[in-house]
Amino acid sequence: MDVKRISAFFLTVIITLAVIATTSPALLGNIRLGLDLKGGFETLYVAEPFTEGQQVTPETLKKAAESIAKRADKLGVAEPEVLAEGENRIRVRLAGVENEDEVREKIGKPASLTFRAPDGTVMLNGTDFVEGGASVGYDNTNQPLVQIKMKDRNKFKDVTTKVLGKTLAIYLDDENLSSPAVREVIDSDTATITGTFTFEEAQNLADTINMGALPLKLTEKYTQVVGASLGQMSLEQTIRAGIIASIIILIFMVVLYRLPGIIAAFTLITYTWLLLLLFDLINATLTLPGIAALVLGIGMAVDANIITYERIKEEIRSGKSILSSLKTGSKHSFRTIMDANVTNIIASLVLYFIGNGAIKGFALTTMLSIVVSVLTNVFFSRFLIHMLIKGNLFKKPGYFGVKEDQIREL
Numbered sequence: 001m002d003v004k005r006i007s008a009f010f011l012t013v014i015i016t017l018a019v020i021a022t023t024s025p026a027l028l029g030n031i032r033l034g035l036d037l038k039g040g041f042e043t044l045y046v047a048e049p050f051t052e053g054q055q056v057t058p059e060t061l062k063k064a065a066e067s068i069a070k071r072a073d074k075l076g077v078a079e080p081e082v083l084a085e086g087e088n089r090i091r092v093r094l095a096g097v098e099n100e101d102e103v104r105e106k107i108g109k110p111a112s113l114t115f116r117a118p119d120g121t122v123m124l125n126g127t128d129f130v131e132g133g134a135s136v137g138y139d140n141t142n143q144p145l146v147q148i149k150m151k152d153r154n155k156f157k158d159v160t161t162k163v164l165g166k167t168l169a170i171y172l173d174d175e176n177l178s179s180p181a182v183r184e185v186i187d188s189d190t191a192t193i194t195g196t197f198t199f200e201e202a203q204n205l206a207d208t209i210n211m212g213a214l215p216l217k218l219t220e221k222y223t224q225v226v227g228a229s230l231g232q233m234s235l236e237q238t239i240r241a242g243i244i245a246s247i248i249i250l251i252f253m254v255v256l257y258r259l260p261g262i263i264a265a266f267t268l269i270t271y272t273w274l275l276l277l278l279f280d281l282i283n284a285t286l287t288l289p290g291i292a293a294l295v296l297g298i299g300m301a302v303d304a305n306i307i308t309y310e311r312i313k314e315e316i317r318s319g320k321s322i323l324s325s326l327k328t329g330s331k332h333s334f335r336t337i338m339d340a341n342v343t344n345i346i347a348s349l350v351l352y353f354i355g356n357g358a359i360k361g362f363a364l365t366t367m368l369s370i371v372v373s374v375l376t377n378v379f380f381s382r383f384l385i386h387m388l389i390k391g392n393l394f395k396k397p398g399y400f401g402v403k404e405d406q407i408r409e410l
Contacts (some may be wrong), residue, residue, distance in 0.1 A: 005391035009384060013266060020273045027276045033095060034081075034287030034361075037235040040095040041225045043104060045218040047088045056088045056216065064216050065090050066207075068107050081285065090218065095285075104223065113209060115159070116169045123159045123168065128152065134209040136202045139194065144202040146193040148209060153189040160186045172208055238291050245295065246272075249302055257309045259399040263384050264305040264377070271301050271376040278368055289362040297369025300344070301377040308333040308381070309401075316402045323389050325400075330382050337378060341370045 047056050047064060061084040072080035072094060081093040097103050113126035133149030150156045159168070160182050169179040170193070180193045193205070250268065253261035275294065279286065311333040315325030344366065351363035388394060397407060 002391045005387050006393055009387045009391065016270060020269065024273060027280050030280045032285040034285050037287065038095040040097045041223055042093045043223045044221040045090045046221050047090060047216045047218055049216060060216060063210055068092060072107055114171045116171055117163050118166050128155065134206040136206050144197045144199045146202050146206050148191040150189045150191060156191060157185060157187045177205060177208060242295055256401060258401045259394055260309045260385060263381055267376045267381045268298065268301055271372055274372050274376060275369060287358060287361050289358040290365045293362045293365035293369060296366060297373055301373040304337045304373060304377045305381065307336055313400060313402050316397050316400060317407055319407055322395060326385060326389055341374060345370055
């Protein structure tokens, strides 16, 4: 028996299980839940221009979605999901919302950009500016400033004449973004906002102004509300079903494949933990389709182990040594496993790029599952079983689910 290899094997297993046990509660607590698990609502808006002759472009649709997301943030909604879809639709998913009516009313209103005199009189509004016309420029000292293109230079000249020597405050809804002073009458189609901006601050102000200048109005197409209790019940039932299925799978692997089955059970636990860690790192939102993809990934991981171990058992039955059977079986099974995984990744990529919402979440989770499965249930599993076999402690075919009378002579 090679004590060093056996010790290294058990040390690897113990350290890995210890890390999984100590970090799993925090990982589970950090996972973002979608509205189908946490409760909330989903609304689909149809975007239309305010004025005739205007068009809804991909850029204006994207900016409108960003504006809605910022409004939801200010209303205290944690991590809103706002997506521009198709040519004129915006899908809003807000999880954990209790006052649905209030939130829907506020996020559905178009962002109101106004330029106000010191007495609060509105001098200009978003429709007076060129769509997407705010940008960052620099003065003679290379100091960042914000430039805004106007539709009517004469109107802007009249406004700056009226507030000459005063401030012209910029508001988005009821939030004061800036209060620049008007030092001269501006006979130009470009307004300039100066100050002690950093580039990031100037860019953020320009982006915010562009959001408020969008000539879009939003109409609700439909709204789906998921109660918090219903979402909690779905989560509990899903977790319960996943645990039961996982236990059955682990028992099946151990009974059928003995020692390799134990290693497979360990790598499946490691696979699940790594996937949860990856979800936490990329700040992914877990939904019911995502959990379905996770369970599917566990099935694919089991499939990879079964293919490998069946090939190893066939090599043992042919009369080869345990180590030779492991090398040959792993080599022959690797291409089959990779072909199946590459095919699934291609299908998931198609779903991700042509789908939306839950379909994208399912596809992304499936691709992540495949990558993690290959790392744990192919490479890590092979590393562990090689280490164990080369330790010369488990030499009998029975440890690998092969009876002595099944072995053929070479």
